[in-house]
Amino acid sequence: MIRSKSKFWSLLLVMVLVLAACGGGSDDAAEETEESGGEESVTKTTAASSSGGSSSSDSGLTGEILIDGSSTVFPITQAVAEEFTAVNPGVQISVGVSGTGGGFKKFCPGETDISDASRPIKAKERDLCAENGTTYTELQVGVDALSVVVPTSNDFATCLTTEELGAIWGADSTVSNWNQVRSSFPDVALDLYGPGTDSGTFDFFNEELTEDNGGSRSDYTASEDDNVLVNGVSGSAGGLGYFGLAYYEENKDKLTAVQVDAGDGCQPPEAAFEGNYFLARPLFIYIAESAKGMSAVREFVDFYFVAMDAIVPAVGYVPMLAEQKMASLMSWSAFSRG
């Protein structure tokens, strides 16, 4: 009895020790990272961004900024937050990815301060915000040029009209071969790839192109992971797909972007830099009225405008035209002062 009893207690002791070791280790790790890692990374990134004109001194600003929303806008907001942290290490910033709709579901009840959005707010979401008494402003921060792509081996589809794209992707479409798209195209089976129906990219593409054709067809290979679409299109001789410009730019060796003709000539997605591309969609951030009083949030949005010229193209999107940026900046300064 006595032996087994002491065994039991020694066992319990071991368990406690193991747990304590786990716990202790983690605390140490957290402290260590906070002391050395945190500060080191800050000075490092500050050094990295000093070419951007930001001073390396700590501003002393503190506060918390809660951001959530679109996965498309996420890389921009994250990069801005990274640079902002270099100058203001006292501000805690968190960025979630719930999608544009999911972001508004948290933004309207007041759970977040800023919401990333790859489309304007919908009427239903506006009602939700009104119900909760959340007022806000919408600021455009950049442009995403949707690229329609084919594999590099495809040398015939250099330019497609919006009607042709609508006919290919429309709900009742029976187009299954490139020679049905245009009679001069060769006899190659068409293999379609695109984002899933939850994606803002899907919404925008179909609002622009298949509205009159009853929405999008559903018999294509859908994936929320754009890298899967890249591999799908590049691996299929008759492949055709669409996604954001960043994924095309990183895979130019495998993919060719089809120019889009919306009635005023063929334009490659790069034309979005001059504002001439048909499939260019605006990207937004929404800021809550209740958050604008917080100095951390104000500083962050101000910093967003300073940093966006360098950051937006660096993460694969198209910066706004000068007058668009001016308009966005004007509406922010009116909102933040008002």
Added chain:
Amino acid sequence: MLPESIEKNMSNETLITGKKAENAIKESLFLFTLYICVTIAILTLMTLIYDVLSTGITRLTSDYEVGLITKIQIDNPVDFLTTLDSRYPDRAGIGPAFAGTVWLMIIVVFVTFPFGTGAAIYLQEFAPKNRLTRFIELNLTNLAGVPSVIYGLLGLAVFVRLAGFGRSVLSGGLTLTLLILPVVIVASREALKAVPDTIRQGALALGATKFQAVFRQVVPSAIPGMVTGMVLGLSRAIGETAPLIFMGALTYVNYFPDTPLSGFTAIPIQVYNWIGYPQAEWRETASAGIILLLGLLLIMNSLAIFIRNRYEKDL
């Protein structure tokens, strides 16, 4: 192909001579099939591990400089494990996600162990054998098979909204606890069931109360099995992404969670985020994150084996 057909012919011949030889051939064919199954399973796993290791190990261990004009020294693996995420694949660290996962592990262990073993001891040793107990048992087994996303929604409704913990590391840990609790209870019950009844009866015969018999004899014998179940459950919990995302875990945080009510991100979420970027370099960073997660899993599983071996010997 040829030897096989010869074998078949031979087996036809042996049919006349006797059944023994035919059975021997059948047996070896069956064994061969089993070997093939094992080989395929192991080869798949090996390929996956090789792919991850070969892509990520350099990123995890080598030191290098980045930056065109201002040079920044990156000392891996310390920098990778402790710095914040970045938009540059060669500078990104997994610090906050690593800390988040460690927080989750601590919360899961401290909550699951008492509830899991407590429920198992009650159900196995004390519960009356009636309809209600059977109903609870049936539900436990079913709960173990519920998709993990459902637990994310449950966590969102109960811990985030109802209990008011917010989208914090505490809510995340409790959600994962719910996820693995059925598995831990079932495993602990199996461990208790495996304790020979003679031990219980022996203790009772010597005048011990039921309580004494259970807590001084049965439970200590079952602890190795219970701990193994616990650690395997924990291993499952730290690899989960879906319930955390549904519960509202973040993707980028520029701070380390310092209280149970801090917002957080975890290693699987960070890896998922990295692998989705268009630039090919992110594959290396994501693989380095996967290696870290594999390492954590391996450590925990060896811990389970160690505890099991250590305490099974004595009993």
